[in-house]
Amino acid sequence: MNQGDWVQLNDTGAIGKVLEVEKLWGETLCRVWLLESDTVVSIPAARLKPLDGASGILPEKIAYVAAAAAGSRRIMPLFLADNGLVFLPTAKYVWDQLLATTLEVTSLQSPRATQAALARLNSKALELGRPIYEALKEAHFARLARERQKAAYAFAARQKSILRVGLPQVRAYRLNLLAQEEHEYAAELAQMAHIYPELVPLLILRVGGS
Incomplete structure (x- = not known):
């Protein structure tokens, strides 16, 4: 998974674009902009799959919106x-x-x-x-x-x-x-x-x- 790739979440099917990829304490995390909800979330790379041919059909729009998430x-x-x-x-x-x-x-x-x-x-x-x-x-x-x-x-x-x-x-x-x-x-x-x-x-x- 690389920065700029279009991806799809395995569990929900949501489509997004990878903004950043980082490794933190043994986990590979991707900061992904989700197209439908227009939010940015951190998701383990294992929960994502590449979306082939997406760049030709999806808008090249990146909105860096801070996603508020409940957590510790x-x-x-x-x-x-x-x-x-x-x-x-x-x-x-x-x-x-x-x-x-x-x-x-x-x-x-x-x-x-x-x-x-x-x-x-x-x-x-x-x-x-x-x-x-x-x-x-x-x-x-x-x-x-x-x-x-x-x-x-x-x-x-x-x-x-x-x-x-x-x-x-x-x-x-x-x-x-x-x-x-x-x-x-x-x-x-x-x-x-x-x-x-x-x-x-x-x-x-x-x-x-x-």
Whole structure:
């Protein structure tokens, strides 16, 4: 899968165009613009398939729309000194100051210097962010496990209630509806089990002495 390819989602059949391809913590992720909904989402490459001949029939329109998605997020302040050392307590202090005080911008870095700083920060962020990602993933799966347990208990209780009241045909009809609802809810939980890691720089600044 390469940048600029037209693709189709395996599960929904939605058509989109690959804007970016990145590897993050062992996952190959594609940032895809979805044609029908006009949104940009991050999708594992394994869920995509090439759409042959699409470039001749689909409009060459790319709208970079931020897709709002519910999920677990964590802010990771990172302070990288000029000598390459990382100081996490300093990073937290600077972040707290940014939230509590007014920021004074004294100068702007050149695009070249900014890109170089971003590359260095991204390398360290990938390394230091891995434990945070694993913790978020573990907490997410724990929440899903609790949801499955609660759902199983609730559906079992409703099934017992249906079996106690009504004619056989009515009970069969209600049980069928309950089974459909349980199947749909299980599918929703299965969809929520897909993990889409994303590492996004919110703010990059250089801290200088007075």
